[in-house]
């Protein structure tokens with residue numbers, strides 16, 4: 001596969017190398033924490049990158065991709081609909097876009113308020129996997145539900161007919177030690193599992209902090225630049 005890539009896409013071997021390096025680091029971190037890398041899903045976040053990069057990564061064996069803007073995500077999903085891809089929506093979600101996100105996303109990682117839950121819930125539709133995004137900062141402008149609001153939001157998702165609660169999601173704040181931030185995420189996950197034992201997934205860990213996230217139990221890593229290289233300027 002890598003051979004065919006090197007002839008079809010300039011720069012692809014480099015991409016393969018970066019992917020391989022991240023995969024080895026995940027394996028190593030999992031083993032150091034007596035976990036199996038098989039229990040960890042690598043989601044490659046491809047925002048601002050062209051669909052052709054996603055195609056190259058599928059050739060390299062990646063099937064899970066993350067996007068954070070609806071327009072860009074829906075265009076890529078349409079262009080790549082021939083490929084076996086699970087799309088993960090990881091960006092802040094406006095209620096008026098929620099229904100449209102459902103049309104291509106397999107999983108939404110950023111459920112953070114009641115209006116988004118009701119906008120996503122489409123009785124009769126297939127189950128949509130959802131993560132509750134936690135706000136680990138004091139800033140209400142950042143996406144995510146507050147620590148105190150977790151149980152109430154979980155009840156709303158559990159009561160929805162077409163949503164499946166998978167677990168919690170978070171982004172580590174810039175001004176906090178990531179290991180400590182992810183420890184808070186793990187504690188929130190334990191609270192959620194007391195309500196719904198099957199909601200045991202943890203979406204945490206990005207390019208610079210995924211090793212700490214794995215140590216605190218992350219099951220879904222959202223890794224962008226360490227694999228894709230720097231993002232092109234925002235268009």
Ligand SMILES: *Cc1c(COP(=O)(O)O)cnc(C)c1O
Nearest residue numbers: 045068090206207222223224225
């Ligand atoms: C962009 C983004 C990522 C990936 O970030 P990198 O630092 O490039 O790995 C992960 N999660 C969310 C929510 C993002 O917006």
